[in-house]
Amino acid sequence: MSKLNVIRKCYSCGAVLQDTDPKAEGYISPELFENDIRVMFCDKCFKKETYDLVPNKLDLSDAFKTILADAHATDALIVFVLDLFSFEAAFSSAITKRLVGRNVLVVATKRDLLPKDVDDAILKEDVAHRLRMEKIKVQDIILTSATTELHIKEIIKRINELRKGHDAYLIGGDGMGKTFLINAILRNYKNPTQRPIKTMEYPGTSLSVLQIPLDKNTTLYDTGGLKVTNTITEHLEKELHKIVTPAREIKPVDYKMWPEVSLFIGGIARFDFLKGKTTQVYAYFSRRVDIKRISTRRTDYIFNKILLKKNIVPSSKNLNSLADFNTYEINITEHEGRDLGIQGLGWISFMGNNQTFRITVPKGVGIYSCRAKIPHADKQK
Numbered sequence: 001m002s003k004l005n006v007i008r009k010c011y012s013c014g015a016v017l018q019d020t021d022p023k024a025e026g027y028i029s030p031e032l033f034e035n036d037i038r039v040m041f042c043d044k045c046f047k048k049e050t051y052d053l054v055p056n057k058l059d060l061s062d063a064f065k066t067i068l069a070d071a072h073a074t075d076a077l078i079v080f081v082l083d084l085f086s087f088e089a090a091f092s093s094a095i096t097k098r099l100v101g102r103n104v105l106v107v108a109t110k111r112d113l114l115p116k117d118v119d120d121a122i123l124k125e126d127v128a129h130r131l132r133m134e135k136i137k138v139q140d141i142i143l144t145s146a147t148t149e150l151h152i153k154e155i156i157k158r159i160n161e162l163r164k165g166h167d168a169y170l171i172g173g174d175g176m177g178k179t180f181l182i183n184a185i186l187r188n189y190k191n192p193t194q195r196p197i198k199t200m201e202y203p204g205t206s207l208s209v210l211q212i213p214l215d216k217n218t219t220l221y222d223t224g225g226l227k228v229t230n231t232i233t234e235h236l237e238k239e240l241h242k243i244v245t246p247a248r249e250i251k252p253v254d255y256k257m258w259p260e261v262s263l264f265i266g267g268i269a270r271f272d273f274l275k276g277k278t279t280q281v282y283a284y285f286s287r288r289v290d291i292k293r294i295s296t297r298r299t300d301y302i303f304n305k306i307l308l309k310k311n312i313v314p315s316s317k318n319l320n321s322l323a324d325f326n327t328y329e330i331n332i333t334e335h336e337g338r339d340l341g342i343q344g345l346g347w348i349s350f351m352g353n354n355q356t357f358r359i360t361v362p363k364g365v366g367i368y369s370c371r372a373k374i375p376h377a378d379k380q381k
Contacts, residue, residue, distance in 0.1 A: 007327040007358070014323030060094045063205035067169065067223055068098050077163035078104045081172030081181055084123060085113045085246060088368045089228050089343045090173050096134040104138045105162050106131065107155055109177030112145040113246045118374050126373045146180040152188050160214065167218050174225035175233065182210065182222050230366035231344030236268065236316050243288045243314045244345055252282040255293050262299045264292040267306045267315035269342055269361045272299060276355030285346035289314065319362055327360045330369050337372030349374060
C-alpha cells in the first residue's frame, strides 16, 4: 500500500510546523506536535485566532438517510451514479457503508472524457475493483456518455430487470452526471401507467424528489445530488469551473520527472518529485489547464510568484500564497501502474518504483492514490 504522510503546516500562515526551534517560523509545542490533530496552528498564530475547520467529503442529511433506509426496507434497486473522470469523490463512507449488501446497479458517466483507445472492459474493471475495496457487490456496471447517450436504453432495460418488481432509487454526488442521466432516461421513457411524472416531497422528509412511474405500483426516485465538498470546483470561482472540468476527450501529456522536478497544474495545484529514479508520468487534465514543468530547488519561490502574478491558467483570486494550501507526501511502495489524483481536477499516472511525491492543493481539496485507471503506465519498462 502507498504510504501517505501529511506535511503538517500552520493553518493560518502556512509555515511548516516544527518543535525544535522556538524562535523559528512554524514552532509549536512538542506535546501538541505529537498530537494527531488535523488542523493545527504555530504558537504565533494560535495566539491570534483559533479555528475548527476540517475538510468534509460528504455529509448525508437526515432526509437522505430516511430515503436510503426506505430503499433498504423495501429491497429497492439502488442506481449509483459515478463519474469516470473523478469517481473517487463519490467514495465517502457516509454513502458507501449504506450500500453494502444492497441491490446496486452502477452507472459510470462521462465515458466521452476518457481516451477512446482505452477498452471499456478495463474501465469497468477499475470501477469494480474500487467497489470491491468498499465491500460493495454490484449487479452490473454500465458506462455512459452525455454527448452520445451511450447505452441509455441498456440502462433502462437493466433497471427494470434488476429491480425485480420493486422501486428504484437514483443516487449520486453533485457533478457526477446524474442530471444528464435522468434527462436521457426521460427522453427514452414511455409511461406504462396513468400516473404522472411529478416532483414532490418524499414522505417523512422535506426533500423534493422527482418520481417517475415504472408500473402502476412502483417508482424510480431521483433523489437529487449529494453535496461533495472536497472537489476542486467547490474551492474555485464559478468562472474557473469550465477551465478545470474537461469538455472533451482528455489527451494525456507525458513528462519525465526526477528529484527537484515539479509539475505546476495552473496556479491551483502542484506535484513535486522528491525521491526516486527518473519516472515517466502521464498527466490527465482538462486541455484548458496550463501545466508547467519546473526543475529547481526554488519551487516554493516560483509558485508563490505565480500565485501573486496570476499569469497562468487557471489562477484563483482565492489562492494568493502557500498559506492557502495543504501539502501531502506520498511514498509509492507498489511496483505497478499508479495514479496520484486531485479530486475533480485530474491525475498523473506512472509506474510505481519506490518514489516519493509531494502534492500541494487548496485547503479542503481531497487527493487520492490508487492503481492506474488507464494502463499507459503499465506499458513502461
